[in-house]
Amino acid sequence: MRFDNLPTSPYLNIVFNIIRNGIIRSSSKLKSSDNEGLKNQILAETFNYIGTTNESLWIGVGKENISEGKQSREDIYFHLNDENHTRIFFVEGKRLPKYKTKTQQEYVIGKNSFGNPSGGIERFKKGIHGDPNEISNNGLIAYVENETIKHWTDVINCSIQDNFTIDEIITKKDGLTNEFLSIHQFECESISTYFNLHHFWIVLNN
16 A cells, blocks of 8 residues: 555654543533634643643643744644754644534635635645654644534545545544544655644534
8 A cells, every 4th residue: 555654753642642631631621612723722731731741751732833934833733842842743723614604614625815725634735734854644633513523524535535636535543532544645845755644523512
């Protein structure tokens, strides 16, 4: 299979556990009526508390990472406790559905008010988010505010198939609740490798 043996990171499982535990701890604070920025902030603060009190490895978590030479910023980032605060994992948060709509999504592709790409998957593919030269695993968090996970899985996968025909659709991770994996090819200049996106979906419409 063309996606076998993608590079991984020694920190991935620790990051995943921070995210899983953080989602559980934040569940009572997250409200569908809150804007996306507040939801991201609540999660980032909780992730940071968990990561920086981890006895095995200190991992800090911040909100709205800004990289040199880039116009956009990632919603949440994980970093090491070294001199450079080395980034090891980036996360983009998206509401399902898109704000002020009942059916639309920009989880895969979209345009912001300036006409620039706003899709979650799209931004990672184009290198607008993340670090294509160094990091081959990143994340997306979905705030599911109406319909079901099954509904949005179908919508998202149809959009992936329509827009990124070479990519792998999202599939459920074995034995895990509301976690998915998809695999994509970068669309960056001089970069043609593949990367993993790890999806964590939070249901807020109960």
